[in-house]
Amino acid sequence: MSNRIETLEFQAEARQLLQLMVHSIYSDKDVFLRELISNASDALDKARLESLVDGDLDLDTSDLHIAIEVDREKRTLTVRDNGIGMSRDDVVSLIGTIAKSGTAELLRKLRESKEATPANELIGQFGVGFYATFMVADTVTLLTRRAGQTGGTRWESAGEGTYVIETVDDAPQGTSVTVHLKPVDDEDHLFDYTDERKIREIVKRYSDFIAWPIRMAVETTGEDGATSTDVQTLNSMKALWARPRNEVDKVEYHELYRHLSHDWTDPLEIIHMKGEGVFEYEALLFLPAHAPFDLFTQGARRGIQLYVKRVFIMDDCQALMPNYLRFVKGVVDAHDLSLNISREILQRDRQIQLVRRRLVKKVLSTLSTLQENDAERYRTFWKEFGSVIKEGLLDDADNQESILDLLSLASTHDAAEPTTLRQYVERMKDGQSDIYYMTGESRSLVENSPHIEAFQARGYEVLILTDPVDEVWVERVARYDGRALQSIAKGQVDLGGEEEEQSTDAEREQREQDFSALLSWMAESLREEVREVRLSTRLTTSPACVVGDTHDMTPTLEKMYRAMGQDVPRQKRILELNPTHPLVSGLRKAHEQGAEADADVLAGTAELLYGMAVLAEGGELRDPSRFTRLLADRLANAL
Structure with a gap:
């Protein structure tokens, strides 16, 4: 050689x-x-x-x-x-x-x-x-x-x-x-x-x-x-997952977790389980206390190692844990698998799929127990991994109900404490049939949105969803506990249950007649921007708001798809007017004057009204410079 x-x-x-x-x-x-x-x-x-x-x-x-x-x-x-x-x-x-x-x-x-x-x-x-x-x-x-x-x-x-x-x-x-x-x-x-x-x-x-x-x-x-000279063995060599739980102390568990995860803090929770019967296996899983740096990195490694009868088979065994639980670390030691096995075979193996289902159910039940018994530790977990858990609502239909019960969501009920969907349902007002929510980029934008005014005025709780994944899962999950999830920024709103605040049928019909000419004219004037102009039941103090139809994509979701390079057609939305607001009622009177009114002033006011509604919900104007010129002209004329 x-x-x-x-x-x-x-x-x-x-x-x-x-x-x-x-x-x-x-x-x-x-x-x-x-x-x-x-x-x-x-x-x-x-x-x-x-x-x-x-x-x-x-x-x-x-x-x-x-x-x-x-x-x-x-x-x-x-x-x-x-x-x-x-x-x-x-x-x-x-x-x-x-x-x-x-x-x-x-x-x-x-x-x-x-x-x-x-x-x-x-x-x-x-x-x-x-x-x-x-x-x-x-x-x-x-x-x-x-x-x-x-x-x-x-x-x-x-x-x-x-x-x-x-x-x-x-x-x-x-x-x-x-x-x-x-x-x-x-x-x-x-x-x-x-x-x-x-x-x-x-x-x-x-x-x-x-x-x-x-x-x-x-x-x-x-x-x-x-x-x-004496040759000595320095380690015990006994796999922790194969030892009875009462023979393993917490320090040993923590050391194994650190070796597997390279996270030098202690795990939040330890799950030691054993499967017996037709297919035997041992599993030792850990829930981290902190999210790894690459939690949202595409192609990042997962944390489950696969052994067969103590023989190492592979790191990062994706077949054993779904993507939304990718933060779980641990070891699974199967007794009856072939040693000569590939990742592709694992994805299709019936026994591995059975183990996967059991592991997932065990992790979710452990989180449920943590949620019920230790609110502080669960709050720590949710802060680090809540966004990832929500991904399971898109991928894991079999466990959707369990995942929904784990959600910890901000709401208008308490600015400091999140709520579960179960707690929300228990607080629902008499006669309330839907679970109300609104998505947005931040809590402050949602709380100050015109869409929420009537709900706050009438004491209805609204979930505030600000994670990017919220835009997607609420579209996929239609109901919880038999109740529909309803966006307050979509479709028609009928709050009901407050008879003293509801107009009679005759009054509503009269109001529609009074504003019909204005609504038709504004729909034509703003036809490049909106598909419809109608009167609103969701506004109390703002003059106008823009809403989507029941099955429309939200502007935020539209923006997310475009950021990912997908060609999404622009959706026209619906402009709703508050008939009791002085600006709207004044615009109606000016429009009724016909030839005596200044057409350019009317058209400019309609544009301003629409632009203000877009800005109020945190949206972006197609032509900001035109909006500022119109606003400056109106302010100058008012002085």
């Missing part, structure tokens, strides 16, 4: 990252060992899986393990595994470059954070744990051989922008990473990572649950004072 040696440069972003790792100061450098052990564990998982899938592969799995070796004189620490190993191309692609999405964001956060954000939080989020070694190393050496190949690869770098890669003949199966540690620096508070107690502490803290033995040769002193 030719002994090919090359000196190569890191990818540009990798070089930047290395410089930041080497020269930045962080409070917790222990993460480098956690990351090396985690990588070694992954390599052992893959080796076990490959040996089961490919019986012809030359791979010794009789004693898969992780070894930590220390040389205190040379100040080196080596993490060695006899797992799947890497080829030369693997080394170049996985270490010489950073292929993960989000690297630019990582670099920005590392530059900005310094002491503000723990290194372990940033490193784990972006999957670049190997680079953490350069926080503690002058030089890093890697020796690896891919299972089934005869030759190995040696890689070395000082983290200065280049690395040396060499083809070698004598590499053992698996991968070893040797960290040539920096001198101990008291000012930098750098711990001595050749110290046995420090290594034990890190392994216990971060890696105790790993299923593979983590071994280290330690010196022991006998009763006679003689010293000997």
Whole structure:
């Protein structure tokens, strides 16, 4: 075999990252060992899986393990595994470059954070744990051989922008990473990572649950004072999800959560469940207390790992959890699946679909219990993940009722406290048949909208929906508890139930006759902007408002679709007039004067009336400059 040696440069972003790792100061450098052990564990998982899938592969799995070796004189620490190993191309692609999405964001956060954000939080989020070694190393050496190949690869770098890669003949199966540690620096508070107690502490803290033995040769002193070397296993190796709940304490759960999520706060809730019967499985799920940075990033990884009889199958098992629960972290260990399984097969597998349904119902029931029993913690959850939960109303018809019960919505009932739909229904006025809501960009815009005036005047509660997803789900969900969800900015409004405030049929008919000429004229005058002009029953103080027909798309939703590049035809809306407002009644009288009235003044007033209605709901005028000229002319004439 030719002994090919090359000196190569890191990818540009990798070089930047290395410089930041080497020269930045962080409070917790222990993460480098956690990351090396985690990588070694992954390599052992893959080796076990490959040996089961490919019986012809030359791979010794009789004693898969992780070894930590220390040389205190040379100040080196080596993490060695006899797992799947890497080829030369693997080394170049996985270490010489950073292929993960989000690297630019990582670099920005590392530059900005310094002491503000723990290194372990940033490193784990972006999957670049190997680079953490350069926080503690002058030089890093890697020796690896891919299972089934005869030759190995040696890689070395000082983290200065280049690395040396060499083809070698004598590499053992698996991968070893040797960290040539920096001198101990008291000012930098750098711990001595050749110290046995420090290594034990890190392994216990971060890696105790790993299923593979983590071994280290330690010196022991006998009763006679003689010293000997003893190879000890540092971790318990027992998977938490397979242990009875009463044998696992909260600290162990939290450590597993941190390993899975790289979130260094405690989880909000722990769900430990076991499925028995035709299809057996164990699941250990965690609800985070804080939303990850990439919660709304397209293609972001989910948090469920799939194992089969303790054999790792895959990260990010999308078949086990719907997209609207993508924040859930955890492990599912199935007993009866084939090991040789692809993501495509998983999507169609009947047993996996059964597990998925059970996991989803369990997560939703856990949230329901949290909502009922701990309002403060549920408020924390909803603040972080409420917008994502609402996505389930679009995707999960089977659990729609359960999701609706979880909604925590702002309303006019209490400015400080949100409400559930159940609580809203319990407060509904006698004779009220619909659940009233209004969507908008902010609470203040909704509360000051003309549409809400009559509802406030008559004491009707209105839900205030300001999340972008609200615009979509309220169109999809027609009813709750047998009651229709009714937008107060759409269709005709009949509040009813207030007989003393309702006009008689004769009075309404007379009013329609009185305003019919004005309404017809305004509909013609504003035909480019509106489809209809009619009298309103929803206004009390404002002169006019614009509303949609019952099944019209809202202006906000129209704007959202256009922002996504979809060609949505512009919808004309309906202009409603308040017949009791002086401006409207004055316009009617001026119009009745016929030839004596100034046609331009009338037309300009009609335009102003429409423009004010659009602005009052937070909308955008098609021609703002014309509106301001008309307004300036009217103000000048009034002086």
